[in-house]
Amino acid sequence: MKHLYKIFFLYLLVVVLAESHFSQTQNRSKTDGRKGEAELMKELKSEKEWKKLLSPEEYNVLREKGTERAFTGKYWNFFEKGIYKCAACGQILFDSETKYDAGCGWPSFSDAVSNKNLLLKDDFSFGMHRIEVMCSNCGGHLGHVFDDGPKPLGKRYCINSVSIKFDNIKNNK
């Protein structure tokens, strides 16, 4: 009989331990549960890590939301066929099919490859209201989107050359 009690208590102990462990992991995932935009971002790195990975110019634009000077970037006057990826994490962002010359000195696109790959956010800096465009995978700052683009969408994604990397993947096919 004593032996049976021992087994019973051991069983209880296991159940209690397992339950407390389960509730702990549940609580942990609840507190770690990021919502909204952070949920989209998979490539979460510390600013220290980004500083190591990116050039000073890339870091200034992508992480500190800087803007390259107009008519100075690699792609404002570049019209080869291919795709443009995020310079920080490599997520595909734009297609050369939608690139056009807006005359503003920055690469301009009329549409994104997928809206899921971009994060849009109200930006009230410099006393104006603009819509900031970020990469949804890493949160890197890309530029802004305006409503003065070509038809039918009427969008102009005004993007820093520093934030994107061209890949002529289509020519390699």
Ligand SMILES: [Zn+2]
């Ligand atoms: Zn990215």
